[in-house]
Amino acid sequence: MTQTTLRIATYNIHKGVQGLGPARRLEIHNLGHAVEQLDADVVCLQEVRKVHRREAQYFAHWPELPQAEFLAPEGYEAVYRTNAVTRHGEHGNALLSRWPVLTHQHEDMSDHRFEQRGLLHVELLLEERPVHVLVVHLGLIRASRLRQLQQLVRFVVREIPAAAPLLVAGDFNEWGPSIARILGPAGLVAHTQGRHPTFPSRMPLVQLDHVFARGLKPVGVTVPHGRNWWRMSDHLPLIAEFVWPDSP
Known part of the structure; x- marks a missing residue:
């Protein structure tokens, strides 16, 4: 029997723009090539623009498509x-999949009026088996993140069958043991042991981005490095x- 490896990527793309003020630059086209290079079956994205009227006027090559659709490689949904x-648009979470999408839904995870946060739940079909994926982007305030993690666990219990394989991926804005401690009772375990710093991209010091799984066996994790990567987000x-x- 051929062993099927499931390759899952999570990436906060910083809305496809880097820099501040007049020095800011459009990176969404480079990100499109980068997503292809990841060669992942599923790509979980955070800070994805659907529309931004001011940036569309500022950048001559702003894509006509929403960023999720623009970044999807050929054959991905x-x-x-x-x-x-x-004021000028909206942004959120996205998932790009080689596998057929069965269903999807969204849950508001905003903990206070200064940050709008959400959870994207997508059910996929792989080799006639359903796999559930949650894409998350948690808040900047630690107390909010802990409450959002608890909300995530309640969502899993309420919405996802106990025996179903589950992946939870995203920007958790958290690098301590709290994530594993809260998600552990829901059967979710880290992709692998050890540290894999992802932030800040130029000189990564902490791991804010994680993949947790239930019902799947982790076999490896990588973080690409280099100038091309730190320039994009x-x-x-x-x-x-x-x-x-x-x-086997």
């Missing part, structure tokens, strides 16, 4: 849901690989 509505992508528990 894009799922996007809005977390935050702002303030985060580096993280790629985790899994196999089915019954794989």
Whole structure:
């Protein structure tokens, strides 16, 4: 029997723009090539623009498509849901999948009025087996993040069958043991042991980006480095690989 490796990437793309003020530059086209290079079965994205009217006027080559659709490699299906509505547009989480998408939904995870946050839930079909994926982007305030993690666990219990394989990926804005401590009772375990710093991308010191799994066996994790990667976003992508528990 051939062992199928499931390759999952999570990447905060910083809305496709780097820099501040007049020095800011459009990176969404480079990010499109980068997503292809990840060669992941599923790409979980955070800080994805659906529309931004001011930036579309400022940058001559702003894509006509929403960023999730623009970044999807050929043959991938894009799922996007809005977390935050702002003066000039909106942004949220997205998932790009080689696998067929069965269903998807969104849950508001905003903990206070200063940050709009959300959870994207997508059910995929791989080799006739359903796999659930949650894409998250948690808050900047630690107390909020802990409450959002508890909300995530309640969502899993309420919405996802107990025996179903589950992946939770995203920018957790957290690098301590609290994530594993809160997600552990829901059967979710880290992709692998050890530190894999992803932030800040130029000189990564902490791991804010994680993949947790239930019902799948982790076999490896990588974080690409180099100038091309740190120029595109303030985060580096993280790629985790899994196999089915019954794989030889």
